[in-house]
Amino acid sequence: MLRMSSLFLRTLRDDPADAEVASHKLLVRAGYIRRIAAGIYSWLPLGYITYRNIERVIREEMDAAGFQEVHFPAMLPKEPYEESNRWSEYGPELFRLQDRKGADYLLGPTHEEMFTLMVKGEYSSYKDLPLSIYQIQTKYRDEPRPRSGIIRGREFVMKDSYSFDIDDAGLELSYQKHRDAYVKTFKRLGLNYNIVSAMAGAMGGSKSEEFLAPCPTGEDTYVLCEKCGYAANVEAMKTVIDTPTTKEFPALEVLDTPNTPTIDSLVEVLNSQYGGGYTGADTLKNVMLMADDKAIAVLVPGDREVDLKRLQANLSGVTELRIFEEEDFAKNPQLVKGYIGPQDAKKFGIILYADPRIAPGTAWVTGANKKNSHARNVVNGRDFTPDAYVESAEVRAGDACPSCKAPVIIDRAIEIAHIFQLGRKYAEALNLTVLDQNGKSQVVTMGSYGIGVSRAVAAIAEQTHDEIGLSWPVEVAPVKVHIVATGKEDKPFDVAEKIGTELESLDITVLLDDRRDPSAGVKFKDAELIGAPIIIVVGKALEQGNVEIRIRKSGEKSESTVESAVSTVATMLSKLV
RNA sequence: CGGGGCGUAGCGUAGUGGCUAGCGCGCCUGCUUUGGGAGCAGGAGAUCGGGAGUUCGAAUCUCCCCGCCCCGACCA
Incomplete structure (x- = not known):
């Protein structure tokens, strides 16, 4: 059980001067993160617990889908990236460093090369495929402009998976399995999102889709057809052309x-x-x-x-x-x-x-x-x-949907995941082949699948916060219940302690505000800022043998007897997202 | 990289050449208070981003550098 009296936490009353977007302001004010340099942040206890909850959900869904977790170093030698040509292609965005002997190293911006080489080192038969492996790793990209706190950092955590198949049909299947796993993951994380067609871009490959979490401060613009559900990043939006007239025009x-x-x-x-x-x-x-x-x-x-x-x-x-x-x-x-x-x-x-x-x-x-x-x-x-x-004109709200011709809407969003059918680009560059059933060498075909883990903390904060603070979905909240004891007598504190202990015995995590000095108002403000899904207030209502139970998101308040509080809260939690 | 803004105590800020750098929050001590960021009294805490210069005197003016934020360019 976490206790406010000893938790390493200092909430701030004012918005930090260097923050612009809500998630950044609130995560700093509520004591979740602190800035170290542009685009580089530290996690404090509440933030790190929240971050790990997200990581846990992702890991559980990856494992459930049959993908296996591996782990690469963040610091990597230059050579594999020279073979794929990205040592030069990546340009100034790559963090480069040298060891004492002057040999070149880099901090991994993404790990396609390493995964490809790892599979090459272990496998050589079509019988070993399909294979999907993943890692949760810190990535480094010297972004020209880091921004919006944790949304675009120079150091960030990504879950990256790679699939390896003998043929395109296999890739299609692996791609679909990842897509399904992502759908389950984001549902548990309580994120609203759209899956949109995207451009494969610098990663190469053919088909690619993005998971975009709608949010006005997002960096991505996408179109959505409310009639038929078509969704695409504006870059990937296809223009619908009216059937050309065969009309004869006068001379120029x-x-x-x-x-x-x-x-x-x-x-x-x-x-x-x-x-x-x-x-x-x-x-x-x-x-x-x-x-x-x-x-x-x-x-x-x-x-x-x-x-x-x-x-x-x-x-x-x-x-x-x-x-x-x-x-x-x-x-x-x-x-x-x-x-x-x-x-x-x-x-x-x-x-x-x-x-x-x-x-x-x-x-x-x-x-x-x-x-x-x-x-x-x-x-x-x-x-x-x-x-x-070539598609080059700006896309506007009201343009015709390419699949049903209804007018589309345009919205902003945060990219929380991107999945690619990479094809054979990396396997060819790094010569990853296996023998097929005829004993012939075949180039393996790959997919890559990323989720921004640290970015998800911010994306969820963006979508769920309100004017008074953070308000987490149950799965990601640093604690599920925040118990506030008020008054100067011992009794509310004793009762609060007892309720907390019982909740924890049911695996319901608790943050107990056991501070004696601050006034009730201070504790309420802190609880609302921190954003646990349920707040229990042990105070005035105790005269009738009751405690007050508040649902953070809806603001709904109810009373329950001290004895039934634990079961009431457990029931409420099971119904909340 | 182009444009704009900013840098004063842990946080938010005032201070356009002149006394010991001011205020609020937070922190420490004591008293009081305890259901919506309480009150009183006392206290600690600042290389004023760094360097050089101008000046009798610089947080304040000049130059150089560094850092941070925003818009754009850029960005699995």
Whole structure:
């Protein structure tokens, strides 16, 4: 039984000055975590118990699914990461260090290489597969900008699993088993989440899905169709295109449009001088970008911005993408800023990408590649031809759901897990093969599956807190019951002690506020801030032989006799999430 | 890396060149109080982020450095 009189804890009355988001403020105020450096935190007793509860739930579900736990060092030699090319690919985000002999080491940002090599060292037959192994490990990433307390740290704990299969069908099965285990895990953790389609990104591989916990302070944006349940990270959202009309358009016509370098100014001139009825959606924006030092053009409807994140996720093989700057225009004098059109892309030698909204057979108003001039009836397929179509325009609430065409909503969320069908990228790089039943060597196919363990503490805090403090789901709460004894007589303290002991004998964890000095108000505030699911107050009601039982989340209060308090609380807990 | 903000006691803060750096919370001692962050009295606690400079005099002005937060870029 934890006791407030001796617990290593100091709650704070004021929000810390360096915290912005609720989980960060409250975890610091309630004495769960303390900052050590940017993105690096220490756990105090209440925080560490909470963290371990989450870890325990995850471990139980992994084990129940038949996955086996292993453990790698956090500090690793350079060589495996050179073989997979990530020693250089990972860039400045990798924490590097040297030993006394000058040999290079790194602090593991993720462990695909090590798992692959471990399996390679032990197994060599298809009979050994499938295999799924996992670890719960501290990861290190020198993030350009750590933020939001424990949500994005430079040191954090991740549960990472890897599956090994002989073929794609096996991978599909292993992937599904992990997905199911994650669903069970997050249900127990009391998190609301959506499973959304995602881009595999830098990890490589094909299919990937994210578990996103909706939360206004989250870093990820995703779309959700409330009608059919389709959900996707905006990067992975597929654009629905109306069936193209086969309509014939008049010939391309160049218009005199002085001083119209922006879409708004162009639409104004079109409507006042060229017939009217135009909106930004009728115009075609030709956005110039530098992709790894190569100039590219991206076509999007004039009323939409290019979503760089989305574009990059969908442009394979591009590591650096940025908007054209003045000096880039200076190097490309044929491009007339504000009046660029796709008609001369071939002539200019620029690769032309188009958002799918710029469908073949559609006609647009766009730049005429001449100052103060635009062109209308510029038809895709007749007047220009994109080299490739790539999802690149910003996604908006109300856009059509790709599976049922209903308008989607857009929401923010914290990424709590990400699962990947990696395929053979790492197995090939590190030469992980087994013999199949014909005695032939086969490259193993892999999946990787991560849960942000320390991040989950913050995600749960974000979703469950209220104005007065934390309010934990039963499975993760540092204690299930917080008993507050009030008054100056010994009796409430004795009764509280007795109830606490009985609860603990039923494996219900207890934090007893046995402090004699602080007033009742102080103890109530602390209990609410700390966030145990049930608060028992032993005080005034004792005159009638009762104690007060409060449910933290609902604020519901009831009284119970001292004798029945323990069973009443046990029943309540079994009904709470 | 670009833009913005900040750094004074454990926490939150006041203090734009001049006396011993002020206040609230927390902490210690005593008394009083005890159902919503009590009261009184006394007390401890500060290299004012660091260094250099300007000045009779610097928390305060200048320069350099360090750290932290936010927005963006970036990010299994």
